[in-house]
Amino acid sequence: MNQKLKLSDIHPGDSLPSVVKHITQGEINLYAEASGDFNPIHIDESFAAQTPLGGTIAHGMLILAYVSEMMTKAFGESWLSGGKLSVRFKAPARPKDTITTSGKIDSVEHKEGVPYVNCSLESCNQKGETVITGGAVVRL
Amino acid sequence: MSPISFEELAVGYEFPATNYELSKSLIAKYLEAVGGQQYFLTSGVVPPLAIAAYAMTALSQSFSVPPGSIHASQEFEFLKLVPIGSTVSCGGKIVQKVQRGRLYLVVLEINALNQDKEKVLSGKATVAVPT
Numbered sequence: 262m263n264q265k266l267k268l269s270d271i272h273p274g275d276s277l278p279s280v281v282k283h284i285t286q287g288e289i290n291l292y293a294e295a296s297g298d299f300n301p302i303h304i305d306e307s308f309a310a311q312t313p314l315g316g317t318i319a320h321g322m323l324i325l326a327y328v329s330e331m332m333t334k335a336f337g338e339s340w341l342s343g344g345k346l347s348v349r350f351k352a353p354a355r356p357k358d359t360i361t362t363s364g365k366i367d368s369v370e371h372k373e374g375v376p377y378v379n380c381s382l383e384s385c386n387q388k389g390e391t392v393i394t395g396g397a398v399v400r401l
Numbered sequence: 402m403s404p405i406s407f408e409e410l411a412v413g414y415e416f417p418a419t420n421y422e423l424s425k426s427l428i429a430k431y432l433e434a435v436g437g438q439q440y441f442l443t444s445g446v447v448p449p450l451a452i453a454a455y456a457m458t459a460l461s462q463s464f465s466v467p468p469g470s471i472h473a474s475q476e477f478e479f480l481k482l483v484p485i486g487s488t489v490s491c492g493g494k495i496v497q498k499v500q501r502g503r504l505y506l507v508v509l510e511i512n513a514l515n516q517d518k519e520k521v522l523s524g525k526a527t528v529a530v531p532t
Contacts, residue, residue, distance in 0.1 A: 284434055291434035295427070296454040298416055303502065314467070321472045322454045324434040333438070342482045349474045369508040 267397075268401055269371070269374050275385045277335045277364040279381060280327050284319050286356040292323045318353035324384055324393055326364045331382070345348075348395030359387040364397070365377045407530060410495055410507070418492035419459035423447045425485050430515045447487070449479040452522050456491035456511045460526075469531045473506075477524040481515065489513045489521060496525070505530040 286306070290352030293304050300377055302310040309317040325348065332340040371372055371377070377400050384393040405414070421427075425442070431451045441448050483489060490513065495498055497508035506529055513522040 281404075284523045288434060288436070291430075295431040295434040295451075298454070300461075300466075313442040320454075321475070322450065322457055323435060325453070325475065326448070329448065330435070330438055332450075338482065338499075341446060342479055344449070345476070347476045350472055357492070369511045 267292060271369060271378055271401075273366055273368050275349065275366045277331050277363055277366070277382070279363040280331045280334070282327050282360050282362075284323075284354055284356055284358045284360060286317060288358060289317065289319050289323070292320055296320065296322065298322070303384055314353060316355060318355055319358075320392075321350050324350075324354050324360060326363075327360060327384060328364075328395075328397075330391065331364060332380075332397055332399065336378070336401075337360050339399050339401050340397075343400035348393050349395070351391045351394055352386075354384075354386060354392045360375040360384050360392060361386075362393075367396075404462065407465055407467050407505075410464055410498060412495050412498055416460050416463040416492050417496040418490045419455075419462075419487055420490050421452075421455045421459075422447065422484065422488045423451070423485055428485050442485070445484055445485045447483040449477070449483075449522060452483060452489055452491075452513050453477050453511075453524065455489070456493070456513050456522065456524070458505045459491040460493050460509055460511060466528075467475045467530050472526065473529045474527040475524065476526075477522060479522055481519060483515060483521050488516055500532065503532050505532060 291298050364380050364383040367379045367381050369378050377398055380397045493509050493511040496510050499506050509526045511524040515521050
């Protein structure tokens with residue numbers, strides 16, 4: 262994994278390393294345990310079946326973790342201590358979904374001599390439906 | 402402390418801070434849930450989204466989230482690396498609560514501080530709440 266990506270390695274239009282995850286109810290339950298978020302919409306199948314969503318859904322923060330995994334693979338520590346993320350949740354991710362998170366480098370700009378990499382990103386399910394859309398900025 | 406009701410939430414309300422000890426076992430559990438990324442265990446660094454998750458959980462446990470509420474959008478900024486084994490203090494406040502048609506839009510500012518009271522994470526969450 263990159264510890265510090267050099268500016269010379271970065272070009273507008275470059276794709277970020279995509280991340281593919283298969284979501285299971287077991288993983289959603291694990292995430293609930295790990296995060297402390299036991300909202301029944303995520304873990305109680307009987308409860309969730311009676312809501313307009315019709316079934317359990319993954320935590321939005323779980324899907325965001327996949328986005329952060331992509332950014333960490335691309336930028337390493339520059340992301341971990343110099344990253345900004347801004348996303349909208351467009352659709353729920355459900356058990357048995359395959360979520361593909363991808364992105365690209367849009368531009369590099371300099372502010373007070375410091376380079377910032379602007380990226381766009383998206384997470385989609387196996388039907389091509391957008392689950393998350395947004396952008397990220399990394400200070401190199 | 403009982404969660405505050407949504408009706409009582411007002412702009413400016415500050416959530417009580419919650420401390421999380423980011424132990425190796427807690428982070429290992431988080432990494433198992435999100436799949437892989439063993440780099441964090443070998444390097445001894447906490448994944449920033451783990452801190453973000455705990456900050457969000459702290460806030461969501463502080464007020465009663467009405468059924469049907471939707472997490473509409475999220476912003477985060479990661480400011481400092483946090484070593485595994487650290488304790489962070491997560492808190493936030495309500496910065497906006499407006500009614501738009503059949504929904505309330507609530508914006509929460511979130512932050513996490515390390516043991517030296519330095520900000521390691523900041524963010525904003527927008528939640529859409531049905532009226």
